[in-house]
Amino acid sequence: MTPSNVDAGVLRTLHRIHRQLGDLQGRLNRLPKQIRAVEAYVAHQEELLKTATQQSKAVRVASDAKQVQLKGGEGKVVELGAKLNTSASNREYQALKDQIAAQQMTNSVLEDEILESLDKIEASRQTVAEAEAALATARKKSATVHSEAESQTPVIEADVARLQAELRECEARLPAEAREPYNRVIRHHGDDALAAVQNQFCGGCNQHVPLNVVAEIMLKKPKFCKSCGRMLYMPEDAENEE
Numbered sequence: 572m573t574p575s576n577v578d579a580g581v582l583r584t585l586h587r588i589h590r591q592l593g594d595l596q597g598r599l600n601r602l603p604k605q606i607r608a609v610e611a612y613v614a615h616q617e618e619l620l621k622t623a624t625q626q627s628k629a630v631r632v633a634s635d636a637k638q639v640q641l642k643g644g645e646g647k648v649v650e651l652g653a654k655l656n657t658s659a660s661n662r663e664y665q666a667l668k669d670q671i672a673a674q675q676m677t678n679s680v681l682e683d684e685i686l687e688s689l690d691k692i693e694a695s696r697q698t699v700a701e702a703e704a705a706l707a708t709a710r711k712k713s714a715t716v717h718s719e720a721e722s723q724t725p726v727i728e729a730d731v732a733r734l735q736a737e738l739r740e741c742e743a744r745l746p747a748e749a750r751e752p753y754n755r756v757i758r759h760h761g762d763d764a765l766a767a768v769q770n771q772f773c774g775g776c777n778q779h780v781p782l783n784v785v786a787e788i789m790l791k792k793p794k795f796c797k798s799c800g801r802m803l804y805m806p807e808d809a810e811n812e813e
C-alpha cells in the first residue's frame with residue numbers, strides 16, 4: 572500500500588466505530604429522557620392520589636353534614652310530638668300531624684342518602700388505596716430507572732472514550748489527501764458518513780455507483796457517493812472476490 576492509498580479495512584473500521592459511537596451517544600441521550608418520563612409518571616400518580624384523597628374527604632364531609640341534618644330532623648319530630656300533646660284545637664293538632672309527617676318524610680330521605688353515602692365513602696377509600704398502590708409502583712419504577720442510569724452512564728462513557736481513542740488511531744491511518752474530505756463528510760453526516768458499496772449501489776442512499784467509481788475504490792482512491800456524499804468503501808466479502 573502506497574501512502575496515498577485508502578485502505579478498505581480502515582474505512583470499514585471507521586464506519587463500525589462511528590456507528591458504535593452513534594449508538595452509544597443515542598443511549599446516553601435516552602437516559603435523561605427516560606428519567607424525565609418516569610418522573611412525570613410519578614408526578615401524575617401523585618396528582619391522582621391527591622385528587623382521590625380530596626374526593627374521599629368531600630364525600631365524608633357531605634355524609635357527616637347529612638348525619639347532623641338527620642339528628643336535627645329527629646329532634647324536630649320529638650319537639651313537634653310534644654306540642655301535639657298540648658295542642659289547643661283540632662286544627663292545630665292536624666297541622667302538627669302534617670308537619671310531623673313531612674319531617675318524617677324528610678328524615679327518611681336523609682337516611683337513604685346517608686346509606687348511599689356510606690357506599691360512596693367505602694368506594695372512595697378503595698380509590699385512595701388503589702392510587703396509593705399505583706404511586707408506590709411508580710416510585711419503585713423511578714428508583715430503578717435512576718439507579719440503572721447511574722450505573723450505565725459511566726459504563727457507556729468508558730466505551731465512548733475507548734472508541735474515541737480507537738477512532739483517532741484509525742483516522743491517523745488515512746492518507747493525508749483523504750483527511751480533509753473525510754473530515755468534511757463526517758461534519759456533514761456525523762456517524763452515518765460512510766457507506767459500503769453493495770452490488771454497485773451506495774449502502775447509504777441506495778443510488779447507483781458507476782463501475783468506474785467502483786474500480787477507483789478498488790484501487791484504494793478516496794471516493795464519495797455522487798448522490799448523498801458519503802465516503803464509499805468495499806465491504807469485506809466484495810474485497811475477497813478480487
Ligand SMILES: [Zn+2]
Nearest residue numbers: 773776796799
Ligand atoms: Zn449515497
